[in-house]
Amino acid sequence: MTAQPDQAALLLDMRDIQKRFAGIPALADASLQVLPGEIHALIGQNGAGKSTLIKVLTGYYRRDAGQVLFERKPFEVGSPHQAQVSGISTIYQEINLVPLRSVTENICLGREKRRRGLLDWSAMHAEAERLLSRFSIGIDVRRPLSDFNTATQQMVAIARAIGFSARLVIMDEPTSSLDEREVSVLFSVIRQLKADGVSVLFVSHKLDELYEVCDRVTIMRDGRTVRSAAMSDIGKLELVAAMLGRDVAAVEGHATAFGERDRSRIGDVLFTAQGLAAGQLVRDVSFDLRRGEIAGFAGLLGAGRTETARLVFGADRRSAGEMTMEGASYHPARAADAIAAGMGFCTEDRKAEGIVPEMTVAENITLALLPKISRNGILNEARQKEIVERFIRELDIKCSGPNQKVRELSGGNQQKVLLARWLAMNPKLLILDEPTRGIDVGAKAEIQRLIRKLADDGLGVLMISSELEEVMEGADRIFVLREGVRVAELEGQAADEEDVLAAMAHGGAAKEAA
């Protein structure tokens, strides 16, 4: 680690923070030190612990151990609002304000101005305008917040923070919905805050931006703080390496169960996508997939991998791009179309989009299979039993039986149930979004072996994974996405890790479309 700043001068000093949820550690030896008037970046992959650390700081959670000093005094609050009142404000990614209410209310509620017992609107409107004008924003504060775009709403959130005399403003992925011009406006606001002595904690995965505006960075991984340095002291590549666990100082022997690949098993082209685009997150993605091939999608958070997968599956509407499946033009309007074409999609967020919690294991596994295990609309119990028991066996799903409610299973076993759901469909193309996330090591290996076997049997697999080794060892070809654009296509298993990281960090040789 680089030399730590002088403790006495710190605005925020969090050390040795521990936090467990139901026995499982989310934070262990996490720390964060921020100087006054500093723009500090906090980065890490999904599940690294950034959100948890911030929630511990702002009182959303209670920490199990560790100390927090703010302005050199112990800092302990019970809610984000209390934190705001004490000088730490958070600007959330989803702009946690009330869109139907006016700008003034969103800035002043909680800190109202009164005259003779009643709200003094002219004073509050004036206050709101004053706060916004410091960032050169001049809007009609009487209008509802929803009248304005995300960028302006963010400014309103910042103005609210300043109104509460924030000394530290935490910004969570602030630029995710902004265009270039809006980003530069935001940056000038952040610099203005710094000039006024306010520190900004900038949580983001967009490395270019961090380098443009931040002074120092703290990197988290697996619930710990692995490195903290001045931005000028650490290069982009080093940064990404530290985020992903390619730390030279801490070698971890990852190996996957994918095993050797027999390239001759790969068949002809199964699926192509050309110029896919939708919204802000997918801008220009092209790739193809062959039968029996595993295509790995690598990229940082927000690169657009899941969003691309959803476009392929017809779960979202695309605004541009063409696709073909088995040579024929393919334009799914909904998931059912994709399923009919022979696709399956094992989603990333199993709780929100995957399992039906009140249903049994058997019912969850056969959810997409209903037409096939029924005749004239009546379910064939025997057939269902046969399929379900087969998959419980093959995937080693730990449950008390096919009739156990799926919400009682552990996260890993729930994931297996979801996999079974799609495997039971006998798909031609299977999209797996983070298939081994939250699964124990043993099950992970099983699933990786299974994926390999499926590919050997002719299935085309599109595998999104944030674990570099999975992509490096499992994929036959690696597609790297960066900010909605496919920036690199590399040969799997023979690729140089450096190249993949470089592509994720810089965009490699390809330049993104503006």
Added chain:
Amino acid sequence: MSDLATPSAANDAGNRRFDVFGFLARYGTVIALVLLVVFNLAYTRNFATLQTLNVNLTQVCTIVIVAVGMTLVIATGGIDLSVGSLMAISGALAPMIFMGTIFPVGNIYLAVAVAMVASILVAGLFGLFNGWLVSRFRIQPIVATLVLFIAGRGIAQVMTNGNLQTFRVPQFQWIGLARPLGIPAQVIIMAVLVAAAAWALHRTVFGRSILAVGGNEKASELAGIAVSRIKLAVYAISGLCAGLAGLVVIAINSSSDANLVGLGMELDAIAAVAVGGTLLSGGKAAIIGTLLGALTIQLVRYTLLANGVPDAAALVVKAGIIAFAVWLQQQHRV
């Protein structure tokens, strides 16, 4: 916030102590029913007679018929407030057909058949309208069905101009008055409906899809289930059930008063469903539970009445039961 590392709480293998709320939520209704029966056997005169059984079952029948449809709607996460009004509409339409008010009657059997089919279908169409509002425009089910709640009874009243229709048509009234094998016809109808619905929920694709949609709509969509169609169907079914119930009611009373048929039925149906254990948030459907729920509420009312407590007080007790049952369900889920 962008991400949250909360592992599934269900992982906690240490949570094996006896789950009081879970037990109560599942078996509470049965227990209550048993307790009520026992109490009545001990304290209420003439309780253990066929007559008492018939009286109670008859009163419960129409509620259960409506509540079956309501259970399906609630299982998808919705609600149907219009059922009472739809009963009024079908109850108003049927006599107009079989008494020849709309067109001349040839064969009375034909007229009755047409009347019954048409009335039930019309109610089903209105139900379809509800489903269309909910699935196509994404209007909250409470609001969407509120429209017919308000307008539906008015339609029935306009059709009949608020007038009472009385009749004596045994070919029609059998569904309310006949007693094949000593059991009232509507009880048989109710039993068939309950059995069919329970069977469908557990053994058909349709039933499974209903539970899936209520349990996790997004996952169902991604699994290729036609969510919109399911929603349209359940509201239509609810309408059909209401239509049938309307016919039974007017058959029993030998008259049809558009001002009164089905009044308050939506509340009774919802109460039966809630007490019966179906989650109001969707994803679970207990048809047998609904039957038990309706029986329990009816038995409470009967117990109070038979022991001299005024009917009005029964209302208060009913309210308490509903609130308690729903609260109990919620504790279990958390």
Added chain:
Amino acid sequence: MNSARLVRIIGTYGVVIALAALVLFGFLRYDRFLGLFNVMSVLRYNSMFALVALGMCFVIMTGGIDLSVGSVAALGSVASALASPHGIVAGLAAGVGAGLAAGLINALLVTRGNLMPFIATLATMLAASGSALLLAGNQTVSVSYDSGFTAIGQGNFWIFPIPAVIALVAYAVGSVVLNYTSTGRTVLAIGGGEDASRLMGLRTDRVKFLVYVASGCLAGLAGVVLASQFGAGQPIEGVGWELFAIAAVVVGGTLLTGGSGSVLTTLAGVLLLGILFNVLNFENGMGWISLSAYWQSVIRGLFLLVVVLLQARLTARRETA
């Protein structure tokens, strides 16, 4: 002015325009439509609904609903009729007190018991109905004419019916609370985003509690007006009042999903629906049409449908923006 703003203005003030149009129509078409007698009768009669709609408006703005108002009004009418021999104050206190009790139960069920407002107020509705019948002994309860209690419902304040004055004062207070107190702004914030409001430090539970209590009190007050106007406390009256209230609130432009609304447009909505009834009466009297009173419900339902569809469109457009 962009289209979203235009739509919002129409949504909010459309009811006022429609009201003005309806009044103009009535004035041109019927004799004595704007005569003192008719105007004051309409105002007197609709005051009860206005009070109930006011409470409902606040509840709906928080994103909730109160199905019990009709039954609570009935309970209030019975309670005040029973207390009427002891004078105006006693009658008022009894009626409003009954409403207060019901409101408290609702408030507790929703904020402490975490029940959905729909179910909680459904239960209270049944309980209030039952209680009203019990109190009244299953019959109407005559009020005492000697104590001056009937002045509330039947008397005048100069030329204005007292019920109308009461309603007007209530709406004035309601409007001030909504627009000039933090409680009022919190009501709207809760409906617009309860979690966000809590994060912003607003006292969401306290305000939700208040809102249901207020709705109960207003319903009780409406019951007092009912009893004193018609000379009897009626335990089965009040059926359908909640629907009228919801329809008035929604027609007035308040979003049923909460977060946006106005007290004054709710008043306009009440007047619109009430005058509609009045116009229908006149129309029937003229003999041109014989629209029975039953068409009321159908028309009200249609109104609601149109407004709900429009609101759905508005929300959909806002979401895609």
